[in-house]
Amino acid sequence: MTETDGRLLGRRYRLTGVLGRGGMGTVWRAEDEMLGRVVAVKELRMQEGVDEADRHRLIARTLREAKATARIRHAAAVTVFDVVEEDGRPWIVMELVGGRSLAEVIKEDGPLAPARAAEIALEVLGVLCEAHELGILHRDVKPSNVLVDDDGRVVLTDFGIASVEGDTSITSTGMLVGAPSYISPERAKGQKPGPPADLWSLGGTLYAMTEGKPPYDRGSALATLTAVMTEDLEPPVNAGPLLRPVIEGLLEKDPATRMDAGRARAMLRRVAAEATTRAEATTVVAAAAVPSAAPGAPVAPAGGDAARRRWLLVAAAVALVVALVVGAVLWPKGDGDEGKPTGAAAPVGSGQVTPSPTPPAQGQDQQQSPAPTSTVTATATVTATATQTQTQTQPGQTPAAQTPPAAPAGYQSQRGTQGFAVSVPDALKPQPASKTQQAYRGNGVSLIIDWTTTPGPSALKDWEEADAAGPANFRGYQSLGTRPAPFRGWTNSADWEWTYDKDGVRMHALNRGFVTGKYGYAIYWIAPDAVWNSPEQVQARQASFDSFQPAP
Structure with missing residues (x-):
């Protein structure tokens, strides 16, 4: 036992053992006798012969650590409970993290x-x-x-x-x-x-x-x-x-x-989600080998929420065999979401950036899980479509109205009421159009094409402003960034990507906005985060981008 073991610090923290030592001090395990909990106490220790200037600097540094840590509100930050000053030096009382x-x-x-x-x-x-x-x-x-x-x-x-x-309490010593x-x-x-x-x-x-x-x-x-x-x-x-x-x-x-x-x-989320997707796929294959009592009977793994796990199995199985597709929503004017502020959502470059989300249809199953962002090469059919449309559009031009290209297998060619054309997965069905948007929905996901006749000068700037307003408009908003996205010759174009919470499900959204000349458009996808990165969903997004033709 050292001279500090058993010491009662600040009349409430009983030091019971050393957790670790470093060049600047010692971290103690302690019992908070007032609240009856175990805590960690960081003691600042100084070498013999430290002059007054260095002593002051070290004390200030320790207090700065306590202040900095206490200001951060995040699950991955240590919680600071107290700072006790004894022996002319501070002791930081923090939560004890095991492991x-x-x-x-x-x-x-x-x-x-x-x-x-x-x-x-x-x-x-x-x-x-x-x-x-x-x-x-x-x-x-x-x-x-x-x-x-x-x-x-x-x-x-x-x-x-x-x-x-802004903290001027510490002067630089030139030491790295x-x-x-x-x-x-x-x-x-x-x-x-x-x-x-x-x-x-x-x-x-x-x-x-x-x-x-x-x-x-x-x-x-x-x-x-x-x-x-x-x-x-x-x-x-x-x-x-x-x-x-x-x-x-x-x-x-x-x-x-x-x-x-x-x-x-965004990229780290993709890496983490790849392992989840593979594990789910393995679970589905194993589950498929177990006969059910009757065709269509629900699968309810023991020890979990049957409905959530049943959706997981169905979603992963579909991804393996029949092309589960992701949809996305570009929010129409005036649609609110669970009391969130409503606003006039408009395509990127329109100068209108206050979003108000249109959620997927109620009652449709969704899955919550970390998910990635990615760009995956589409199938040969989609690539061929991209090649065809690439030759039809030059920078700064507005392509003339054309017959939509043949849609890939599993897709349908759609011409919106505004005059645009796009390939849409068969699972997504057209919804009644408004004056500024056309929606396609199905399987709990949606694709919406939005447009304006008064596009603004900078797609990227509009999306940056929308991104900044995200926390005020979405529950659990997590930005995945805005970025320029030169799109088939239209250089005034940008992507805005984010995730948010909807009815306990993590959702993933990508909004691609671009100006074709006299029109501004946005191709906007939203889907459950758990299935965002399946090859079928990536192909669906890419097919919409490759096949899109603006109105004449």
Whole structure:
């Protein structure tokens, strides 16, 4: 027992054992005798001979960690309960997170599978984005600062060297802090870092998860930092084809071209969902081999919600054998959603950006699960259709009215009341048209083509404004980013992608807006997030893009 074991701190926190030690202090296990709960207490310890200036700096740094962490509201952030000042130094009282650090997991269990690495990275990315919104940079993202709880929860810890925007309590000492392998090139060069520096560190952490070692590790700090700044990345051979571009994008040396958080989130979600889709497909194949009592009898696996699991089986089975298609909604004017604000939704480039969602028809089954975004090559039939339509449209031109091209098998050629033409999956049926939109719905998903005769000058700007308003218009809104999307010669075009919650189901949406000349259009898809990335759904989206012909 040390001189601190058993000590009662702040007249309520009884120190009962050491959880870990570091160069800056000790983390204790403690009992909160007032509330009867176990907590973690971080003690700041100083070396002998520390002068008053350094003492002040270290205390201020510890208090800054407490303030920074306490401001972040995210499941992957440690909750700070209290700060107690004793012996002239602060003690931070936090929730106790069980389990192991990610560094320990990698060392003891070996490299992680890409899907699990993506799941962990998504949690870390979430708390980083929350911190960045508050003007906080973590500056020390690395495997040893990521905890994996016994129940699978992921927590990013140690904001001790975090940089808080507007905080002038700490003056720079010129000392570079952080683990060399996870320090971004701009920080290694002494430049002022921004959020991309944390994303670099996340990329390095992802690399360590799949490869079992940090990137650019050269043995010494100086050699490693030199490699970070000057050497090419050794390819992550275990990451797989979906996760590898995420790692390489996050470890782009130039922060201006480094993968941003929205794109990283979308791609990580795809990696995580691939494993889920494969597991569901395996379940369906196994379930199909079990005879039912009667044709069409529902399957109810033991120990779960029968209706939800039955939908899962049906959805995955359809994806395997009959082309389950995704639909999407471009919201018509005036349609509200469960009390959400209504507004005049308009195609990208129209200058009108207040969205009001039109949900899929009530009573139709939907599935909730993480999902990806992706662009998957369509079938040869769809590719042929794309080639045909590509030759019909030149930049800045409005194509003349034409007979719609032959639809691929399983699709129907539709001409909307406005005069446009598009190939639509057979499962989606046309709905009554309004003055500005035509909808096609079926199987719980929808496709809507919206149009305007007064398009605005910038599709991307309109979508950026709509994206910013997303949290006010959608429950559980999660942006997957806006981006330019040059579309068959129409350069004033952009994509807006996001997910949100609808009746307990996670939904996924993609809105492609573009201006053809005298018209602005939006091809807008929405579907349950769980099935967004099936090849059939991707083909359905691509077929609508490839076959679309504007009105003359």
